[in-house]
Amino acid sequence: MKNKRxxxxxxxxxxxxxxxxxACNSDANGDSGDGEDTDTEDTTEDTGSEGDSGEEASGxxxxxxxxxxxxxxxxxxxxxxxxxxTATDFEIIQFAVDPLFEYDENLAIQPNVADWSTExxxxxxxxxxxxxxxxxxxxxxxxxxxxxxxxxxxxxxxxPRYANVETIEGAKAYRDGEADSISGIEVISDYEIKxxxxxxxxxxxxxxxxxxxxxxxxxxxxxxxxxxxxxxRQSMMGTGPFKLTKVVPGxxxxxxxxxxxxxxxxxxxxxxxxxxxxKAVIGALENGDVDMVPVHPTLGEQVENMENVDLxxxxxxxxxxxxxxxxxxxxxxxxxxxxxxxxANLELRKAMYHAINRDEWIDxxxxxxxxxxxxxxxxxxxxxxxxxxxxxxxxxxxxAKSLLDEAGYKDVNDDGFREDPNGEEFVINxxxxxxxxxxxxxxxxxxxxxxxEVGLKAELEMIxxxxxxxxxxxxxxxxxxxxxxWGTGSDPDPSAxxxxxxxxxxxxxxxxxxxxxxxxAIDIDVVGTDQxxxxxxxxxxxxxxxxxxxxxxxxxxxxxxxxxKRVGGVEFDVSGSNSPHEWYIQN
Amino acid sequence: MLKYTLRRLLGMxxxxxxxxxxxxFLALAMPGDPFSGEIDPNNTDPEYIEEMREKxxxxxxxxxxxxxxxxxxxxxDFGKSVKYKIPVSDLVAQRLPNTxxxxxxxxxxxxxxxxAMGMTAGRKPYTKLDHFIGGFNYMMLAIPSYIAxxxxxxxxxxxxxxxxxxxxxxxxxxxGTLDWWLSKVYHTFLPALVLGAMGTASYTQFLRNDIIxxxxxxxxxxxxxxGTPESRIYNHHILRxxxxxxxxxxxxxxxxxxxxxxxxxxIFTYPGLGQLFLTSVQASDYPTLMTLTLMFSFIVLVGNxxxxxxYGIVDPRIRID
Numbered sequence: 023m024k025n026k027r028x029x030x031x032x033x034x035x036x037x038x039x040x041x042x043x044x045a046c047n048s049d050a051n052g053d054s055g056d057g058e059d060t061d062t063e064d065t066t067e068d069t070g071s072e073g074d075s076g077e078e079a080s081g082x083x084x085x086x087x088x089x090x091x092x093x094x095x096x097x098x099x100x101x102x103x104x105x106x107x108t109a110t111d112f113e114i115i116q117f118a119v120d121p122l123f124e125y126d127e128n129l130a131i132q133p134n135v136a137d138w139s140t141e142x143x144x145x146x147x148x149x150x151x152x153x154x155x156x157x158x159x160x161x162x163x164x165x166x167x168x169x170x171x172x173x174x175x176x177x178x179x180x181x182p183r184y185a186n187v188e189t190i191e192g193a194k195a196y197r198d199g200e201a202d203s204i205s206g207i208e209v210i211s212d213y214e215i216k217x218x219x220x221x222x223x224x225x226x227x228x229x230x231x232x233x234x235x236x237x238x239x240x241x242x243x244x245x246x247x248x249x250x251x252x253x254x255r256q257s258m259m260g261t262g263p264f265k266l267t268k269v270v271p272g273x274x275x276x277x278x279x280x281x282x283x284x285x286x287x288x289x290x291x292x293x294x295x296x297x298x299x300x301k302a303v304i305g306a307l308e309n310g311d312v313d314m315v316p317v318h319p320t321l322g323e324q325v326e327n328m329e330n331v332d333l334x335x336x337x338x339x340x341x342x343x344x345x346x347x348x349x350x351x352x353x354x355x356x357x358x359x360x361x362x363x364x365x366a367n368l369e370l371r372k373a374m375y376h377a378i379n380r381d382e383w384i385d386x387x388x389x390x391x392x393x394x395x396x397x398x399x400x401x402x403x404x405x406x407x408x409x410x411x412x413x414x415x416x417x418x419x420x421x422a423k424s425l426l427d428e429a430g431y432k433d434v435n436d437d438g439f440r441e442d443p444n445g446e447e448f449v450i451n452x453x454x455x456x457x458x459x460x461x462x463x464x465x466x467x468x469x470x471x472x473x474x475e476v477g478l479k480a481e482l483e484m485i486x487x488x489x490x491x492x493x494x495x496x497x498x499x500x501x502x503x504x505x506x507x508w509g510t511g512s513d514p515d516p517s518a519x520x521x522x523x524x525x526x527x528x529x530x531x532x533x534x535x536x537x538x539x540x541x542x543a544i545d546i547d548v549v550g551t552d553q554x555x556x557x558x559x560x561x562x563x564x565x566x567x568x569x570x571x572x573x574x575x576x577x578x579x580x581x582x583x584x585x586x587k588r589v590g591g592v593e594f595d596v597s598g599s600n601s602p603h604e605w606y607i608q609n
Numbered sequence: 610m611l612k613y614t615l616r617r618l619l620g621m622x623x624x625x626x627x628x629x630x631x632x633x634f635l636a637l638a639m640p641g642d643p644f645s646g647e648i649d650p651n652n653t654d655p656e657y658i659e660e661m662r663e664k665x666x667x668x669x670x671x672x673x674x675x676x677x678x679x680x681x682x683x684x685x686d687f688g689k690s691v692k693y694k695i696p697v698s699d700l701v702a703q704r705l706p707n708t709x710x711x712x713x714x715x716x717x718x719x720x721x722x723x724x725a726m727g728m729t730a731g732r733k734p735y736t737k738l739d740h741f742i743g744g745f746n747y748m749m750l751a752i753p754s755y756i757a758x759x760x761x762x763x764x765x766x767x768x769x770x771x772x773x774x775x776x777x778x779x780x781x782x783x784x785g786t787l788d789w790w791l792s793k794v795y796h797t798f799l800p801a802l803v804l805g806a807m808g809t810a811s812y813t814q815f816l817r818n819d820i821i822x823x824x825x826x827x828x829x830x831x832x833x834x835x836g837t838p839e840s841r842i843y844n845h846h847i848l849r850x851x852x853x854x855x856x857x858x859x860x861x862x863x864x865x866x867x868x869x870x871x872x873x874x875x876i877f878t879y880p881g882l883g884q885l886f887l888t889s890v891q892a893s894d895y896p897t898l899m900t901l902t903l904m905f906s907f908i909v910l911v912g913n914x915x916x917x918x919x920y921g922i923v924d925p926r927i928r929i930d
Contacts, residue, residue: 069804096878096884096888097694098692098693098694099693100693100694161657180694182657184657186655248694249694250694250695250696262750266830268780269882270776270778270780271703271778271880272880272884273775273776273777273778273780273878273879274776274780275780278782294780294781296775297703297776297878298774298775299777299875299876299877299878299880300773301759301762301876302762302774302775302876303763303876305763305766305774306767306774306775309766309767309770311774313774324887
């Protein structure tokens with residue numbers, strides 16, 4: 023009897039706990055469910071175009087204060103802009119460094135620390151701003167840049183950036199040990215330097231490494247030892263708005279204002295970068311423990327509903343697509359050696375495109391923080407073609423069905439699914455990468471269901487993400503149609519992903535016109551130094567890809583930040599945020 | 610005893626070798642390698658990735674890779690982490706203090722809880738309180754740590770604001786000062802509580818059963834007959850005898866001290882060995898993964914050995930020679 027009673031007591035306690043938790047949950051859900059369709063879109067557009075966070079609510083910018091900035095992934099701890107490998111590390115580094123050039127809201131390159139002039143896109147003369155001080159008080163001169171370029175070109179350099187100096191004349195000889203210096207670098211004065219590239223290109227400037235490296239800081243450290251050095255792990259030397267003053271590895275990083283910053287002393291006293299688990303993002307924002315943090319689209323609505331936090335969105339540079347495998351690539355010969363004709367029929371691909379309801383899909387899996395794209399270039403990029411000139415393959419299952427009928431994909435054996443024109447069974451084998459994220463499988467499943475609705479049988483295979491791109495690269499058996507994503511950088515040249523002799527052209531799509539256009543777009547003899555002309559060529563290229571559909575372009579995503587309302591002066595555009603020295607805390 | 614200990618220690622060598630082979634081959638059998646996720650046209654190019662693969666020997670046959678690794682390992686060269694790009698020994702040295710701190714604190718918490726609950730339950734067996742303690746313990750045992758961690762953060766950090774939810778120390782405090790230590794304790798307390806409270810079940814129930822056992826023994830009856838106060842009987846006579854079997858847990862505690870807590874450390878972004886182990890698996894960081902695995906295995910074996918030896922000391926019947 024006694025036993026039983028205490029058991030009931032325990033049960034009721036647990037029940038109460040459960041109810042309490044459930045109540046907490048449903049509350050949050052109810053809120054976010056209300057304005058899903060209308061609110062999301064409105065706010066997205068508003069914040070997207072203005073991109074600032076509540077400046078109108080504030081009075082004058084305040085001096086002082088500490089900003090808590092969070093990153094939701096674990097950094098590798100390489101606090102050296104010349105060596106870092108992951109974007110997470112750069113989120114820390116960005117506070118202390120200042121690049122020679124910067125990018126505007128269309129991702130066009132602009133002078134920052136250095137200005138440049140060139141006659142022929144081969145020889146460039148760079149002029150540095152005078153009087154810029156390193157954090158240790160040294161003055162920034164062109165020698166520091168030369169030092170950086172030589173370090174990257176050194177045979178002992180262990181970082182991933184050799185490609186950013188490779189195009190300088192004589193860099194290769196220097197790396198192979200045939201020369202003591204890089205012949206293409208000529209120092210004119212402390213503030214002037216002439217760089218000669220190996221040939222004239224339109225993207226020489228975009229490609230060249232644009233961060234200087236302090237000579238006295240690295241004195242006595244061999245290039246081979248830089249990566250392991252305490253100076254890379256525990257401290258940082260830059261010319262940026264904040265100085266790194268303390269490091270707790272893998273956990274937090276403390277920056278203090280660089281009062282001598284050449285664009286003006288920062289308004290904040292301190293920035294603390296914290297590493298937090300992505301499960302804690304919502305709570306930390308709501309509690310005010312962090313002021314700024316990148317937010318995953320699926321959490322966007324929750325952040326939007328917080329009273330103390332602004333959700334800031336800006337156009338991202340990544341796009342998702344569904345690709346087709348048209349052949350197999352031989353990496354030795356650098357060419358596509360086998361053809362796969364299963365998806366060669368353009369009408370079939372068009373029908374598959376029309377079958378997908380992209381808007382619904384983006385709303386469902388990215389809470390609407392994205393929009394559809396019709397070519398493999400994010401619309402915010404300056405090379406993006408005029409969207410009116412591209413076909414929009416809108417959701418139209420009837421059209422998809424009639425296209426399939428015309429192309430001969432008909433259901434001849436009455437199993438409810440279409441057979442191919444020869445009457446054989448036709449199954450779309452669709453591959454998607456898997457991870458611990460549960461939405462991946464459902465979003466992939468959603469795509470296969472769209473195809474099944476127009477009568478195309480589709481089977482989904484989820485592949486472990488670490489294996490996925492390896493399989494794509496090797497054209498593994500069984501991958502025919504696949505889901506993928508690419509990011510675009512400030513250099514718009516997509517050759518590495520699209521030319522027929524490239525390993526990362528995963529679709530193995532070979533098209534001479536496309537290859538030619540891509541070559542033209544970076545050929546100085548064709549486009550000269552005229553940005554407009556270049557944009558035109560890329561526009562042609564996008565139109566071609568929009569008609570030929572080697573892949574079905576699905577969506578581009580927005581970048582989302584949660585920013586506490588007490589933070590002001592933060593602006594975002596497609597190139598990222600403005601310089602943190604303009605950020606401030608308001609009361 | 611000495612012979613026994615030596616024999617056991619020597620017996621560890623083939624065991625560790627076997628573990629290293631199994632783990633190494635399993636690790637390499639995992640899909641992909643450290644570079645398979647690195648495809649990013651803005652940041653790198655296929656040539657660099659191929660170059661790095663060649664340099665790190667990922668293109669060699671698997672037995673050659675194992676030989677290269679094991680020869681380095683026995684000479685004390687644990688290799689260089691592929692992800693963090695510093696020697697693994699440095700990485701472990703960096704993380705170990707945090708893990709030890711968390712481990713010790715959670716053990717202290719476990720002991721406090723377990724002793725309090727075990728003694729209460731043992732003293733009043735089959736009462737409401739005893740059943741509640743039993744139920745509570747089994748519930749804690751049954752809750753997975755990732756759930757407990759998230760809930761602890763939700764309640765104690767976000768709702769009540771009592772404890773921080775991440776990190777091991779407040780960066781603004783100067784190292785080595787009293788404030789710094791206090792900040793460390795403050796940051797470590799919540800994960801330690803989650804870990805500690807969840808490990809109480811075995812201690813509590815062991816202690817409870819021993820106390821119940823002992824309370825029926827002759828010496829207790831004698832003590833009672835002499836008129837010794839009840840509290841003294843329990844806290845002195847019985848407790849002493851009941852604690853002895855718990856000593857054997859010490860060996861296993863050593864293991865949990867160093868192994869870190871994979872999930873809990875990750876949820877609390879507490880930079881310790883557990884978190885390191887998890888990321889090294891995710892990133893296929895073979896050198897780190899192998900070093901940690903072998904280190905953990907070694908400590909498990911040593912922990913078992915210590916448990917056995919302690920057992921022998923406590924209970925001479927078990928001594929083997």
